[in-house]
Amino acid sequence: MLSRTRNAQNYLRTKTGSAIYRTLLSATSFLSFQPKRLLSSRWKPLWTLVPKLDLDHNSISSHIVYSVLAQHAAPILRNFTHSWNSPCDTSHFDEWIDIAIARNVQHLDLYIVCGQLFEFPHTAFHCKTLVALEFSGRIELDPPPSFQLPSIKILGLYEIYYKSDNSLSSLCSGCPNLEDLAVVNDFVIGPVIVNSKISLPFLKRLRIDFLSFQPEPLDYRLEIYAPVLECFQFFGSLSNVVFLEKLAHLNEAHFNVYVCIGLGYIYPSMFQNLVRLNFKVTQSNWHVLQSLLVVAPNLEVLVLDKTTLWSNWW
Secondary structure, three states: OHHHHHHHHHHHHHHHOHHHHHHHHHHOOOEEOOHHHHOOOOOHHHHOOOOEEEEEOOOOOHHHHHHHHHHOOOOOOOEEEEEEOOOOOHHHHHHHHHHHHHOOOOEEEEEEOOOOOEEOOHHHHHOOOOOEEEEEEOEEEOOOOOOOOOOOOEEEEEOOEEOOOOHHHHHHHOOOOOOEEEEEEEOOOOOOOOEEEEEOOOOOEEEEEEEOOOOOOOOOEEEEEOOOOOEEEEEEOHHHEEEOOOOOOOOEEEEEEOOOOOOOOOOHHHOOOOOEEEEEOOOOOHHHHHHHHHOOOOOOEEEEEOOOOOOOOO
């Protein structure tokens, strides 16, 4: 592999000159494939060395995906982003992920929108090099009984499917050094997270979006242990979320509270050190804002948003 890489590098230097070669390789550290141009033999010594790959089904076929991964020669695949929105054999999906893992992938980003449901391959749960894992769409999460992702710092779960009520808890348990977690769940089109316990001692940033068009509160409960949490972004009903430890480090919060029958778990120790609060105001949640202001004595910045409830405000 090393000799193959050196040959490609020497070829490109010969054809372009050392200065131009360094400029091109730096400029293409991230590559989104347009196959008619970039897969030609003229550009092959360049695109096979880039450490970041973005493969989009709208511009490539499954055959090209295999070809790109087989010919990729960079020592480490730092980022592998793959979007797919048409029917595909699940074995292809598993093989692509396995190839990326074998290349010591650090950031894995998957977006799957097609007819069938893809189970996230179990081999990925034992990848020691993964630093960031983000996936969305028709991907089912079913972690194995025992696994470790020791390098994971960033985890994003966007409207995916959960095999069981423990799937989310199990995944978090296997990411002991996680610092950034986003969980977006659509209760209209996707399965419901009923009860989950999340224990993440090093978590600094947490985003929870539980979307629903129902007027009544959703039936779920999240218990969260995150003692060093610094930033909390929330869309849903506060009465469904319980923090098991005082949030002494929380200094920034973003709230879009769309159902408020009670004040839920707003208690003084949670917001003592809050410095910045972004709050989406509606007719039904004004009392929540008033309660938050009472228990946030160190608040310095208050941002009120009165735009449409379902607009993207993150």
